[in-house]
Amino acid sequence: MNQNTVISIESIRVACRQCTLSSLCLPMGLTPEDVERLDDIVKRSRPLHRGDLLFREGDHFRSLYVVKTGSLKTFTPGSEGGEQVLGFHLPGELLGLDAIDKGQHACSARALETSAICELPFARLEELTAIIPSLQHQMYRLLSKEIGQDTDLLRLLGKKNAEERLAAFLLSFSQRLHRRGLSATDFHLSMSRHEIGSYLGLAVETVSRLFTRFQDEGLVRVERKHIELLDLRGLEEISDGAGAGRRQPQRRQQT
């Protein structure tokens, strides 16, 4: 912020290329000129502020979006008026993949804090993927990865209890931030307890109590939205279901 008081077009371009690079290209061998072509179709948009909608359920699908900085949530109206949070999106991650099928967004996306977003017009992207095989492959991988992530979440909601869920949530966050080069053990939760609860299928009160409990057990240090993970190993054990064996290791001889 000190030396870059004047933000040049070039610096934005570089920043944006970095963001599309990491989510779309990092693991694949794209030639520099392919990346250039990809970068050319990226649109920059004004930053979103906390509470702003990026798109709304039912909106005509035109583009995919990459989070450059900040964070967003996706959600749909759940039963009974309240909103059901479907996911959180951190820098480098993609939004809108679920809209390709029906041609309109299946959920809404709202900024949790001031966020910068890149827009990738899908029609242009499709043209590009048709002529750059490795980019096409990369797109398939991205879509497939999204499916894999949803599946992980299904596993979470299907079988895990409250503390396993919260532990898994914290670890997932930690890894995603770490992948971006940020601290894996000390970060800011931009969403409210209510949103965490909605995402994990838990009541706000339960989330709150668990944070307190985790802190009492020395696993984390929480202060409002700032959280510090003190015992990653312990959290992993909990999230893997060690809770069963931890307290009462009896039972299990027949069956």
Added chain:
Amino acid sequence: MNQNTVISIESIRVACRQCTLSSLCLPMGLTPEDVERLDDIVKRSRPLHRGDLLFREGDHFRSLYVVKTGSLKTFTPGSEGGEQVLGFHLPGELLGLDAIDKGQHACSARALETSAICELPFARLEELTAIIPSLQHQMYRLLSKEIGQDTDLLRLLGKKNAEERLAAFLLSFSQRLHRRGLSATDFHLSMSRHEIGSYLGLAVETVSRLFTRFQDEGLVRVERKHIELLDLRGLEEISDGAGAGRRQPQRRQQT
């Protein structure tokens, strides 16, 4: 079964073309020759029998699979040894999309009954999609649709209670069969109660009790694995969370 006692290669080919057609091509404008080319890369494999594995978690990813007849489940080892069911796959549906990302299958797939499967070598498919734009688009849509379905399931596991889950499950099954031209109200559940429970995140006993309850309430008729939906409307109301207002329509004035 009476007039087709001799199954010719041609009839299999037609059947298989129908199956790839419906899942990959139906909604899109592919030319007949495109379909021909697509059909050419499809491999036929021997039918699977109940309990056979189609692929196993960790297997090298080579192909996508289309269910021609029968049904399969996908699953991973859950915590504590038991297996966690991730999905059921009916005729016309695709398996293996989650494996593209990592190049190896993220779950195992097992036949629930005798099933015929078409194999689509992914490398060949990718070559084709690169030269047939509408097929590429179709692939994106398919992947996106899978994401959408997972999201629907997330919504289900995140907020719904036991009876809402089972009602939603039955309706989803009904619609999927109906789309295939089969009866929407009278069908065979090829999976066990245990598998339904695992899929819906419920104990076997709860599933069993709910079937009994639904039957007592005149919503369905169940006899072992055969089920008849008597009141689709009622099931929809339950699955949409009408359960809240159905029994005690009091409360709700403050807030």
Added chain:
DNA sequence: CGGCTTGTTGAACAAGGTCAAAACGAGTGG
């Protein structure tokens, strides 16, 4: 038939939800 798996039913129990209220933080206006 006898041994097996799968499904059903009942009773006790516990995890987490709901309700209610207090504590805290951030912003607002006197």
Added chain:
DNA sequence: CCACTCGTTTTGACCTTGTTCAACAAGCCG
């Protein structure tokens, strides 16, 4: 700077839902 309000978070008490444990019935197959 302090008092006040609004929204979020925390905490406590209670209750509902679904799980667990255990026994039993029903198919299925040698």
